[in-house]
Amino acid sequence: xxxxxxxxxxxxxxxxxxxxxxxxxxxxxxxxxxxxxxxxxxxxxxxxxxxxxxxxxxxxxxxxxxxxxxxxxxxxxxxxxxxxxxxxxxxxxxxxxxxxxxxxxxxxxxxxxxxxxxxxxxxxxxxxxxxxxxxxxxxxxxxxxxxxxxxxxxxxxxxxxxxxxxxxxxxxxxxxxxxxxxxxxxxxxxxxxxxx
Amino acid sequence: xxxxxxxxxxxxxxxxxxxxxxxxxxxxxxxxxxxxxxxxxxxxxxxxxxxxxxxxxxxxxxxxxxxxxxxxxxxxxxxxxxxxxxxxxxxxxxxxxxxxxxxxxxxxxxxxxxxxxxxxxxxxxxxxxxxxxxxxxxxxxxxxxxxxxxxxxxxxxxxxxxxxxxxxxxxxxxxxxxxxxxxxxxxxxxxxxxxxxxxxxxxxxxxxxxxxxxxxxxxxxxxxxxxxxxxxxxxxxxxxxxxxxxxxxxxxxxxxxxxxxxxxxxxxxxxxxxxxxxxxxxxxxxxxxxxxxxxxxxxxxxxxxxxxxxxxxxxxxxxxxxxxxxxxxxxxxxxxxxxxxxxxxxxxxxxxxxxxxxxxxxxxxxxxxxxxxxxxxxxxxxxxxxxxxxxxxxxxxxxxxxxxxxxxxxxxxxxxxxxxxxxxxxxxxxxxxxxxxxxxxxxxxxxxxxxxxxxxxxxxxxxxxxxxxxxxxxxxxxxxxxxxxxxxxxxxxxxxxxxxxxxxxxxxxxx
Amino acid sequence: xxxxxxxxxxxxxxxxxxxxxxxxxxxxxxxxxxxxxxxxxxxxxxxxxxxxxxxxxxxxxxxxxxxxxxxxxxxxxxxxxxxxxxxxxxxxxxxxxxxxxxxxxxxxxxxxxxxxxxxxxxxxxxxxxxxxxxxxxxxxxxxxxxxxxxxxxxxxxxxxxxxxxxxxxxxxxxxxxxxxxxxxxxxxxxxxxxxxxxxxxxxxxxxxxxxxxxxxxxxxxxxxxxxxxxx
Numbered sequence: 001x002x003x004x005x006x007x008x009x010x011x012x013x014x015x016x017x018x019x020x021x022x023x024x025x026x027x028x029x030x031x032x033x034x035x036x037x038x039x040x041x042x043x044x045x046x047x048x049x050x051x052x053x054x055x056x057x058x059x060x061x062x063x064x065x066x067x068x069x070x071x072x073x074x075x076x077x078x079x080x081x082x083x084x085x086x087x088x089x090x091x092x093x094x095x096x097x098x099x100x101x102x103x104x105x106x107x108x109x110x111x112x113x114x115x116x117x118x119x120x121x122x123x124x125x126x127x128x129x130x131x132x133x134x135x136x137x138x139x140x141x142x143x144x145x146x147x148x149x150x151x152x153x154x155x156x157x158x159x160x161x162x163x164x165x166x167x168x169x170x171x172x173x174x175x176x177x178x179x180x181x182x183x184x185x186x187x188x189x190x191x192x193x194x195x196x
Numbered sequence: 197x198x199x200x201x202x203x204x205x206x207x208x209x210x211x212x213x214x215x216x217x218x219x220x221x222x223x224x225x226x227x228x229x230x231x232x233x234x235x236x237x238x239x240x241x242x243x244x245x246x247x248x249x250x251x252x253x254x255x256x257x258x259x260x261x262x263x264x265x266x267x268x269x270x271x272x273x274x275x276x277x278x279x280x281x282x283x284x285x286x287x288x289x290x291x292x293x294x295x296x297x298x299x300x301x302x303x304x305x306x307x308x309x310x311x312x313x314x315x316x317x318x319x320x321x322x323x324x325x326x327x328x329x330x331x332x333x334x335x336x337x338x339x340x341x342x343x344x345x346x347x348x349x350x351x352x353x354x355x356x357x358x359x360x361x362x363x364x365x366x367x368x369x370x371x372x373x374x375x376x377x378x379x380x381x382x383x384x385x386x387x388x389x390x391x392x393x394x395x396x397x398x399x400x401x402x403x404x405x406x407x408x409x410x411x412x413x414x415x416x417x418x419x420x421x422x423x424x425x426x427x428x429x430x431x432x433x434x435x436x437x438x439x440x441x442x443x444x445x446x447x448x449x450x451x452x453x454x455x456x457x458x459x460x461x462x463x464x465x466x467x468x469x470x471x472x473x474x475x476x477x478x479x480x481x482x483x484x485x486x487x488x489x490x491x492x493x494x495x496x497x498x499x500x501x502x503x504x505x506x507x508x509x510x511x512x513x514x515x516x517x518x519x520x521x522x523x524x525x526x527x528x529x530x531x532x533x534x535x536x537x538x539x540x541x542x543x544x545x546x547x548x549x550x551x552x553x554x555x556x557x558x559x560x561x562x563x564x565x566x567x568x569x570x571x572x573x574x575x576x577x578x579x580x581x582x583x584x585x586x587x588x589x590x591x592x593x594x595x596x597x598x599x600x601x602x603x604x605x606x607x608x609x610x611x612x613x614x615x616x617x618x619x620x621x622x623x624x625x626x627x628x629x630x631x632x633x634x635x636x637x638x639x640x641x642x643x644x645x646x647x648x649x650x651x652x653x654x655x656x657x658x659x660x661x662x663x664x665x666x667x668x669x670x671x672x673x674x675x676x677x678x679x680x681x682x683x684x685x686x687x688x689x690x691x692x693x694x695x696x697x698x699x700x701x702x703x704x705x706x707x
Numbered sequence: 708x709x710x711x712x713x714x715x716x717x718x719x720x721x722x723x724x725x726x727x728x729x730x731x732x733x734x735x736x737x738x739x740x741x742x743x744x745x746x747x748x749x750x751x752x753x754x755x756x757x758x759x760x761x762x763x764x765x766x767x768x769x770x771x772x773x774x775x776x777x778x779x780x781x782x783x784x785x786x787x788x789x790x791x792x793x794x795x796x797x798x799x800x801x802x803x804x805x806x807x808x809x810x811x812x813x814x815x816x817x818x819x820x821x822x823x824x825x826x827x828x829x830x831x832x833x834x835x836x837x838x839x840x841x842x843x844x845x846x847x848x849x850x851x852x853x854x855x856x857x858x859x860x861x862x863x864x865x866x867x868x869x870x871x872x873x874x875x876x877x878x879x880x881x882x883x884x885x886x887x888x889x890x891x892x893x894x895x896x897x898x899x900x901x902x903x904x905x906x907x908x909x910x911x912x913x914x915x916x917x918x919x920x921x922x923x924x925x926x927x928x929x930x931x932x933x934x935x936x937x938x
Contacts, residue, residue, distance in 0.1 A: 008278075008900025009256075009891045011830045015837025016887045020880070022838070023845050052876050056884070073834055080716075080809065082802030084723045133727050134798040188579050189877050193615035194213070195884065250896050281898030293886040294893035298840050302816045305908040306894075312903035315910050322908065340843050351893075358897060541854050567858055573882055574848070575855040577874045588859055615881055629859065 006065050014066050017057040018073045024050040025124075043171040047121040051178030054120075055186045058113050059196045064103050067120060071095020074123050086133070087126025094122040114179035121175030125168050132164065199269070200225035201362065201393055202249055207263030209244055209253055218244045220417040221263075226395065228361070231388050231407055233425075234397040236414035237440045237648040238620075242397040245414070246364045249395065250286045251277045268361065281311055285355035289367040289646065291347035300337050300350050307358040325353045329383060343527050345376025352383050363387055365396045369403060370646035373527040373674050377403040399648050400675075401444045405429060413439060440650045442677055476517055477637060477668060482510040482547030484537050508533045508545065508692045515637070515670070520663045522679045523672040525689035531672050534689050535639050538670075539565040551636065566635035570642045572622045576614040581606060581625050584614050588632040600628050604658070620651045627658060638662060640671040644678050656681030708752050712821035714917040715809040718746070721924040722805045725931050726798055735934055740770070742927050743801040745920075746808040753812050762804045769796040815839050820907035829905050837890075841883070848882045849875070 028045040061067065072095065075088040098120035105112025190196045202225065209219040219241045226232055234242045247253040254261040255277045265272040268283050285307075288294040297303040304325060308318040326332055331353055334346055342350070348368060355363060365384070369377050381403050387394050388407060396404065411428040413421030421439070423431070433443055485506045508530050515521065525531045537545035540561030549556040549564055556564045569575055578584045585597045601607040604624045609617060614625050623643060630638055640659070644652045652675065660682045663669045670687070673679065679686065686697045722742055730736045743766060750759035773793040776786055815836060822832045856862050856874055864870030894900075 006830055008833060008895055011833040011900075012837050012887060012891045012894065015834040016841055016883055018834065019838045019841035019845060020883060023842070049872060049876075052872075053880060056880055069831060069834055072831060073838060076831075076835065077838075079723070080719065080806055082719065082723065082799070082804075082806035084727065084802065085720070086727070130799065131795070134795055136729065185873065185877075189613065189615070190880075192579055193613040193881075195615065195881070252892055252896065256892055256895065276901070277895050278898050278901035281896065281901070284896070286893070286896045288889060288893050290889060293889040296836070296840065296890065296894050296897075296899070298815050298843065301908075302814075305816075306899075307897040309905050309907055310894075310898035310901060310903075312901075312906050315906060315908055318906065318908040340847070354897065536854075539858065541857060562858060562860070569851065569855060571851065571882075573885070574851045574878055575859070577856075577859075577861065577878060587861065590860075633859070 004063055006063055006069070010063060010066055011069065013057070013060050014069045014073070017053055017060075018070050020053040021050050021070075022074070022077060024053065040167065042124055042127060043121075043167050044174050046124050047117075047171060047174040047178040048181060049178075050121075051117065051175075051182030052185050053182075054117055055113075055179060055182030056190060056196075058102070058107075058117070059186065059190070061102060061107050064099055067099035067102060067116070068092070068095045071098075071120070071123060075126075078126060083127065084130050084133075086129040087123075090129075091123040091126050094119055110179075110183065113183075114176050117179040117182075118172045118175035121171050121178070122168060124171050125164065128164065128167060201228040201268060202226040202395075203266045204245070204248055205264050205266075207248060207261070207265060209248070209262075210260045212258040212260075214259070217417050219248075222417070222419060223263075224412065224419060226393060228393055229391050231384070231394045231409045231425075232396070233401070233404060233408045233411045233428075234395065234414060235399070235401065235411060235441055236420075237650055238618075239416075240414040241417040242414055243366055244417075246286065246366045246395065246397050248272070249362065250284045250364055251275065251280050278310075281307060281360075282358050283360055284362045284364065285358055285360035286364045286366065287348070287351050287355055287368050289370050291344045291351060291371060294351055295339050295347065295354070298339060300331075300334050300339060300342070303339060303350050304331075304353050304357055306354055311358070321357045321359070325357050328386060329353050329356070343376070344371045345373060345379060345527065348372060348376065349379060349383065352380075356387070360392070362393045362395070365394070365398075367398055367646060368396070369398065369400045371642075375526060381407065399442055399646070401442055405444060413441075415439075437649070440648060442649045442652075476551075477515040478550040479510060479513040479515065479538065480548045480550065482508055482513070482534075482537055482545060484508040484533060484542055484545035486533075506692055508537055510534075510547070510692075510694050513694055515668055516685070517668050518663055518666055519684040520659050520669045520671060520682050522683040522686045523670050523689060524674075524679075524686055530692040531689045532641065533692070534694065535567060535641055535670070535672060539567045539637075539639055541567075549637075564635060565637035565639060566630045566633050567639040567641065568623075568626045568630055568643065570645070572619070572626050573615070575626050575629070576622065579613050580611050581614055581617075581628075582610040584625055585628045585632045588629040589634075597632060600631050603631075604628050620647065620654070623647075623655065624658070627662075631662070636667060638667050638669045640669065640673075642672060642674065644673060644675050649677070652678055653681060708749065708916050710749075710920060711911050711913050711917045712809075712813050712817050713825065713911070714913065714920050715805075715813060716821070717921055718924055719802065719805050719809055721928045722746075723802045724928060726801050728931065728935055731935065735931060738927055738931050738934075739801065742924070743804060745923075746805045750804075750808050750811070753808075755808075755811055758807060758811070762800070762807070765796065766800050766804070769793045769800070773797055814909075816907065816909050817911065820909045820911050823905060823907055824911060832905070833899065844886060845879065845883065848879055848886075852878045852882075 025042075025046055028042060028049065071091050074095075075085075075091040078087055078091070079085045098116040101112055101119060102116040105116075107113075186196065204222060204224050207219055207222050208217055210217045218239075222241070222245065224245075234245055236242050244253060247257065248265050249267055249272075251267075251272050253259070254273060261273070267280070270280075270283075272280075295303050296306050301322070304322050305318050308321055313321075326335065329349060329352065331349060334342065334350060339347060339350065348371075368380055372380065377400070384394055384396070384404070385407055396408075398404065406425075406429075408425035408428065410425060411421075411423045412419055413423075415421075429444055431444070436443060483506055485508075523531055523534065533542075536542050537547060538561075540559065546557070547561075549561055551564070576584060578587055581601065582597060585600060586592050586594070589597070598607065598610070601610055604627060606621060606624050606628065609621065614622060617625065643655050643659075647655065656678055659669050659671060663684075671678070671683065687694055688697055725739060725742055730739050747759050747763055750762070770793075772789065776790045776793070818839075819832050819836055822835070823829075852875060853862075855878075861870075861874055864872075864874055
């Protein structure tokens with residue numbers, strides 16, 4: 001029996017934790033209804049809160065491909081819920097790299113796990129791609145509508161390529177911080193209960 | 197002489213991380229077409245034997261395995277689990293967690309799809325199984341809408357669709373009510389007629405009366421008794437209790453009670469005991485419906501006028517204090533609704549509790565009563581038993597906490613994580629939290645489903661002690677043995693209405 | 708009109724693509740709006756009146772405000788913010804409506820079958836099915852946990868945000884892990900993950916309405932691209 005091949009149980013585990021992560025994203029996303037531009041808080045909230053199920057998931061990962069599969073599922077979900085497919089390359093690339101990092105630590109090293117989680121969390125930034133696209137077309141609409149270019153620039157100081165870079169970095173950093181928090185919680189409960 | 201269909205030879209098994217063998221040099225054979233019952237207390241090894249036959253041991257669970265298991269000519273240790281799908285089917289204990297699909301049709305065809313059967317064959321089998329088990333009303337529905345009993349029937353259909361020759365059932369009646377158990381019995385009879393080999397591991401023995409060929413009693417991982425079905429049925433209640441087994445015959449009076457015959461029961465029965473109202477807890481105006489009515493300015497207040505549309509309709513109910521009151525009724529007629537509304541979880545139910553001259557309405561009802569829910573896992577939040585009990589206290593009193601723990605026999609576990617405990621121990625932690633909360637009215641939702649006899653006796657004792665020390669206890673249950681052990685009176689809930697009935701006397705000689 | 712799930716996925720794809728390109732002329736706007744109306748009409752045809760109505764109203768109002776504000780050229784932060792809000796709604800809604808339509812009118816069995824036909828590996832299909840199966844489960848478990856929290860008076864975690872999250876998350880995770888273990892055992896004993904490729908009881912076929920829809924959406928996409936970039 002091939003120990004490296006992903007089996008049905010692994011796919012079920014991936015499915016469960018993907019569902020949990022998407023639920024966390026949805027819960028945090030509810031806050032975004034207050035104002036669409038508060039959406040930037042996702043890069044802080046989701047890595048932190050989502051780290052708890054993710055760190056538990058990491059304790060169950062023993063083979064390559066589980067994180068990759070999860071990222072593929074997230075990309076599929078983004079597409080099906082109408083968030084577009086521009087983010088798919090980012091999500092899947094992040095998933096594969098995170099998987100490779102975790103593998104290099106033989107799925108046991110915490111340093112590698114934290115790093116892996118940081119990279120994996122970049123999927124959150126794929127949420128912003130549609131907003132960027134919207135912002136661009138919005139800007140064009142404003143210009144066409146007769147607003148001055150200067151006015152538009154003022155309005156868009158917040159959203160440009162630099163912002164995306166900052167968001168990516170924040171994602172990564174909070175992903176690593178989240179790994180520490182999640183690990184502490186997993187230790188406090190799941191290790192103590194003997195489930196891990 | 198024909199080969200036995202199943203042969204277990206000198207098997208010993210220890211789960212990884214466990215300090216003792218779960219099975220200790222067990223040997224047994226099962227001829228084809230037999231209906232076998234495995235009984236014994238929790239931890240005796242019944243479930244492990246089931247897992248030997250379906251291959252979950254050693255392929256799914258980790259541990260030390262010695263001996264050999266042969267099923268239908270195949271050595272289990274050398275056969276892939278998935279290859280056994282067409283030979284051995286298993287119905288598990290919890291209807292909620294064994295289904296893979298979201299809808300009933302998908303669940304029934306799940307097995308055949310997995311083994312790659314062509315679509316016409318899959319549809320044919322689905323039709324066959326649906327007809328055999330009378331499931332046509334359940335088709336094309338969401339599994340999440342079904343009752344526990346209906347889910348279990350679909351699980352049976354799903355297993356049967358693979359046409360296995362051996363069907364295993366691991367405590368299948370644990371979460372079912374009386375009617376559902378009778379349905380289950382019919383299904384097992386069907387399989388027996390079809391010549392399948394059926395092995396059932398169970399605590400509740402009465403619903404299988406008359407269809408068992410042989411009984412094996414397990415104790416501490418060894419086979420400690422063997423009877424033919426007929427001989428087993430002749431065992432007296434004392435002999436059964438000595439083995440810590442539940443009765444094999446359900447007392448006829450209980451059968452009537454659960455079967456719900458409208459002709460027999462007077463709907464306007466008043467409380468069996470004429471308790472003075474000042475001494476009792478009085479419930480007023482408990483009306484509730486799950487169907488949300490649209491409102492524009494003010495939410496519709498339910499009242500008696502809503503009549504038939506209400507899921508719960510109790511204008512007035514007197515609860516005698518310091519008693520253990522059983523709450524019975526078929527699943528779906530309002531028992532859980534009753535409990536939930538009573539303790540204040542349903543905001544839209546505006547009933548009022550009167551006790552000791554005080555009136556509790558709205559949120560205050562939550563403080564007055566406390567419900568221990570059926571799934572204990574949803575009620576444990578902290579990482580130690582002590583913290584869990586302290587969580588319930590408004591003023592943290594460490595000494596009182598330790599006293600409560602000691603009273604329930606869980607003091608040695610005070611630093612253990614609640615989720616590391618056994619089912620019975622978790623139950624006691626939940627009860628400890630209930631006591632710590634200082635509620636007058638304690639509600640228990642099915643505290644003994646899935647427990648063996650010894651644990652059920654313990655729970656019954658605890659409920660009695662709680663009542664004797666002043667609390668009023670309501671326990672919703674399907675277990676007649678529990679009612680006999682500790683309940684003073686019975687509250688029947690039918691179609692959302694409540695009325696009392698005295699607990700029937702148990703004859704020393706069963707009729 | 709029952710459409711093959713693959714057709715529906717194609718529709719989501721095209722709509723997502725069209726909204727990514729900004730509409731600069733009236734004609735392009737017409738194409739965009741037309742493409743958005745199709746799922747709304749389909750929702751009505753499948754008797755989802757309430758959601759169709761809500762989407763129609765939302766989209767209509769947002770469009771009206773958008774064009775109204777743009778043409779007025781009014782000054783001020785407030786109108787710019789409102790404009791921004793409407794832009795986002797108009798931008799996101801078409802794909803969301805299409806997505807809603809797909810999710811609401813497709814059974815999981817059909818979806819799984821479609822994925823098998825598209826030669827997506829069984830593993831991903833299994834995981835996706837589990838995700839769909841777990842959403843309602845998580846909702847049920849969470850509702851039960853919330854009730855327990857209300858009962859024990861810890862809804863607000865004693866004023867501590869971290870505790871609030873901990874009390875909600877931990878029992879939920881324990882529950883899901885337990886259910887997952889039981890689910891896996893029950894699934895594997897019914898043959899999941901064997902060497903044989905999974906089949907499906909649902910047989911899918913692309914019929915005339917499917918091809919019609921595919922053609923229509925492809926045409927819309929082509930027209931959009933041509934009018935925008937070529938003309």
